[in-house]
Amino acid sequence: MTETLGDRLDAIQVRVRAPGAAIEAELRHRRQISISLDEGCYAFLREPQLERALAGLARLLYTGWVRQYRAALTDTAIDPVEDPDFVAGRAKIETTGRSADGRITITAVGIDDFQVRVAPGTLRELSERQFVTAVHQATNGFLADQAAKISELRMALAQRG
């Protein structure tokens, strides 16, 4: 069977490390994001530092994804150039993802301006494993919200014709 665009997108892997912090993140299979912390560092981190590190990881993941996504579009029917209306509409999309306990919130305006909020006291009250799970929930929520809003925008532009 010939490799499809779907196969190529599913195969994209991006692994990044936050500058100045001992955290790595990995994106696989389009929307599976996982983070891992260097052994023993969790106890020494503070919330503001983590917020900056996680937002930085999100930007790096996004940049890595876009680079490979564009390469995957080579020799496909997908037009590499997007309509200005779509680009402008996408830039206004506000996306949010929260952990189940509400401690971690990821937001973005547009698709690449990420902000991460880690509630004060989180590092004291959550174990490393609980923290990683909470980040996982927040990223899943974020990606689902983003996919829904991009789809809404596509449908709105499609109905406009």
Next chain:
Amino acid sequence: MTDSTYSQLMSTASQIQAKATQVSLDEAQRNAEMAARDDGPPVSDAQKQAIRQEYADIPGLFQPYANLPDPQDYQYGITTLDQIMKTICAGGTRQPDQLTMGYSANFAISGLGSAASGRLSGWKGNAATNFKTNFLGQFSLRAENLFVLAGVLKGGLQAEQSMWTQARANITGIATGTLDALDNIGTCGQGNWTVGLTMASSIAQILAAIESDGASLFLTAVGAATQIAAAVPGTPSQPGGTAEQIISGMRQLITQFGQQLTGTINLVTNQLQTSSGQVQQNLASFDMPRPAMDDIKDDKTLTGALGLGHP
């Protein structure tokens, strides 16, 4: 497009059907959630059935094009005509064009014309005069006409070969392009997509060559090139917003493709039928007249002044 991609056309069509159905079901669920502002009601079985039904015809749309003739099957005829052209090329004074260029004169044929004033110059009498004038003198001209006619036939086969190559590539392009657009749903990109329908324009070039060759042979051809060029519709970008939209674009492309294919088949057929009719009307330009002495039955006459004459 590789040939293996074309051979997977129906498998790709099934993938399109499955993917479009799944994406539409996801979209319907999301719409239900949006309408309810949270976890919406699940999509009803009736809605699901309607969505499945909407895409049930997709394999059937591709089926008529799943067994197009193999372009390779034309190669034997093209090669054979090429050999014939090499054999009968008299190297005349006509300007070589796209179909007949690159052929060197076969001196066994081009030398026949000069034989009348060379080795046979001592042969006199009615038969000698008739033979030299009606046979030797015209041999290379008729060979030249046959040479060009073979070029026209070769061009016809090449046009059909190219037509099926392009047809296979275009229908495969529609299928893989549709799948690309469906695969791209869920990314942050807009996902507009474009599939080029290239068949008509590529055939136009070959038919134009047949036309120019035909014209040199007084095989007046229809104004094929301009008609085809005018008939080539643009292939604008298709919106990739929703599964429904993508499949709607695919349906339009398949319809356009079918029209182009029918138009091109008709054009190639008309072109060759016109050429064939012209040959029929001007058969003497291609066919050597039977020598008169072929009808002389008695040996004395045959070797006399009315027959072979005296060397």
